[in-house]
Amino acid sequence: EVVMTQSPDTLSVSPGERATLSCRASETVSRNLAWYQKRPGQAPRLLIYGASTRATGIPARFSGSGSGTDFTLTISSLQSEDFAVYYCQQYNNWPPITFGQGTRLEIK
Amino acid sequence: QVQLQESGPRLVNPSETLSLTCLVSGDSISSTSHYWDWIRQSPGKGLEWIGNIYYSGTTRYNPSLRSRLTISIDTSKDQFSLRLTSVTAADTALYFCARRGTFTNGWYEHWGPGTLVTVSS
Numbered sequence: 636e637v638v639m640t641q642s643p644d645t646l647s648v649s650p651g652e653r654a655t656l657s658c659r660a661s662e663t664v665s666r667n668l669a670w671y672q673k674r675p676g677q678a679p680r681l682l683i684y685g686a687s688t689r690a691t692g693i694p695a696r697f698s699g700s701g702s703g704t705d706f707t708l709t710i711s712s713l714q715s716e717d718f719a720v721y722y723c724q725q726y727n728n729w730p731p732i733t734f735g736q737g738t739r740l741e742i743k
Numbered sequence: 744q745v746q747l748q749e750s751g752p753r754l755v756n757p758s759e760t761l762s763l764t765c766l767v768s769g770d771s772i773s774s775t776s777h778y779w780d781w782i783r784q785s786p787g788k789g790l791e792w793i794g795n796i797y798y799s800g801t802t803r804y805n806p807s808l809r810s811r812l813t814i815s816i817d818t819s820k821d822q823f824s825l826r827l828t829s830v831t832a833a834d835t836a837l838y839f840c841a842r843r844g845t846f847t848n849g850w851y852e853h854w855g856p857g858t859l860v861t862v863s864s
Contacts, residue, residue, distance in 0.1 A: 684848075685847075685850075726850060732792040
């Protein structure tokens with residue numbers, strides 16, 4: 636099983652500032668990695684797939700990078716609606732599909 | 744516009760069977776380009792992949808749940824189902840169905856809104 640580890644668990648950032656979230660895989664997943672935004676009681680929202688491709692309708696302030704085992708989600712100029720939990724997911728080696736434990740992005 | 748909608752009992756007794764169905768609209772569940780997955784989120788926890796099914800009926804399960812899990816598909820009704828036996832409080836979760844691409848397109852673009860299932864007597 637590919638273990639996905641996200642850091643930090645919680646990130647406190649002020650609105651308008653940049654947030655950088657990390658995701659590390661226990662073995663290479665190539666670029667087969669996605670990022671999601673999750674709010675309580677709602678379905679996850681796809682942000683990034685293929686490590687760096689923004690999904691349809693996702694603002695340009697969201698960007699993804701990385702390959703192999705180390706990945707980053709960057710949110711430039713945070714808006715109020717961006718404060719949520721973010722998950723990475725690998726789809727390179729399955730079953731099982733695996734997710735990171737999540738990073739909670741909170742208002743500083 | 745692809746839409747998925749979960750349905751099923753919201754309360755299940757311990758040791759009994761949890762059954763959910765996902766109705767798909769705006770796409771054919773017989774698509775050769777997609778898998779149909781179940782994912783859950785226990786209270787205060789992260790996302791856990793449960794398993795999936797292909798239109799042909801081929802299934803893949805999370806090893807941690809395999810002994811209790813059955814996923815089935817009804818292409819005539821554009822729906823797929825989850826059956827989890829011998830449930831405990833640890834199976835209390837928000838259950839999602841979702842569509843995922845095949846091969847290197849394995850991200851989840853379309854999700855159901857989720858249904859909260861509580862295991863309690």
